[in-house]
Amino acid sequence: MKKFLSIFLSLILMIGLSGCTNEGDSDSSGSTDSTETTVVESSSDNPEISEPETTVSARVTIEGTKFMVDGKELWINGANTPWEKWNDFTIGVMDETFWDNEFARLVGDGINCTRIWVNCNGMNIVRLTPGGYPSDVNPDHWEALDKLFALAEKHKLYIMPTLLSFDHFKEPVSSGEKFQAMVKSNEYCDRFAEIYVKEFCERYRGCEYIFGIDVMNEPDWVYENTECGKVPWDNISYLLGRCAAVIHENSDFPVTVGMAIIKYNSDKYEGNKVSDEYLKELTGSDNAYLDFYSTHYYNWQKPYFGFPCGKSPSEFGIAEAKPCIIGETHNDDEQECKMTLAEKYKSVYDNGWSGIMVWMDPQKKDDGTYDWYRYDLTETAVNAMLEYVPEKIRPLG
Secondary structure, X not given: OHHHHHHHHHHHHHHXXXXXXXXXXXXOOOOEOOOXXXXXXXXXXXXXOOXXXXXXXXXXXXXXXXXXXXXXXXXXXXXXXXXXXXXXXXXXXXXXXXXXXXXXXXXXXXOXXXXXXXXXXXXXXEEEOOXXXXXXXXXXXXXXXXXXXXXXXXXXXXXXXXXXXXXXXXXXXXXXHHHHHHHOXXXXXXXXXXXXXXXXXHHHOOOOOEOOEEEEEOOHHHHHOHHHOOOOXXXXXXXXXXXXXXXXXXOOOOEEEEEOOHHHOOOOOOOOOOOHHHHHHHHOOOOOOOOOEEEEOOXXXXXXXXXXXXXXXXXXXXXXXXXXXXXXXXXXXXXXXXXXXXXXXXXXXXXXXXXXXXXXXXXXXXXXXXXXXXXXXXXXXXXXXXXXXXXXXXXXX
């Protein structure tokens, strides 16, 4: 009897196994009789199974008029720390400890982005022949920038690097005449964009803490000032457009230009000299455009153009089709504008700007040395904004 029962149970088991196997088999046409179900153990059930890693990117993108990071809005609670000495970014000049300490202090104060002039006037960075032809770039410059952007990653602080300034074009500095000659030649402008701007993008396009590239600081003065050559806008904007196109062709970095005066950044006054239409017309490239506007404002402009901190970008004169920030402004004009710096930051936010970056001046200490960036006012303002909209100042936590 036991032998009979054993044989009987074996037959039943074989029939059952045959049914499970056939359930998932396909016929000759590839169809299945039923859907196979796969059960996957969770990592809590089996510690040898690890959860898939989720990579969060800190890279800044743009949606409409907003900066975005990992699907969340980023508001620029910023400042300018443009240089320590001047033309800091070559080996032997850059003080890595200074920048390490400054970045730690910026982040500790609630600042999420700082604007740095990585090339103040090009004396020993981009080398030009006497006729203005860009011959080469000092390799020490790249080595110094490697260190700078590594510090940005370390501290999780966004940097807006500024590649040029009107200072490049000033006389009687020896480089002034060279850069004036360069900007008047489309061929030379193309060469500058190729050997400097393209190389910058190729080297650092993997750095997620480059917020965006500011092609030039206040080109307005190259057009307006005799010492800078009074160069026509067609020449200046061709250079800006070519650099913007090269950035777009070689990286995902957003592009801007730090315009000094609203009248050259708006169709309400003398025409927007960095509009998409103008840059594309001059260069013949669809990649020649700005991703956001970064106008500068100081109180001497108030009688002519008004006060931006209590107005929306469109009311101040900038089209709102792109994100708009105030890239430079006073940090100590409370008496004149009747607003504390904290109130200015909040008002800028409430009026639809995407950020503000105040200029911080050197402050003489008791021992006679200078503390480059004064925080007595800025620290209060940026901390207040961090409390006001923490999820937008630090969208990644």
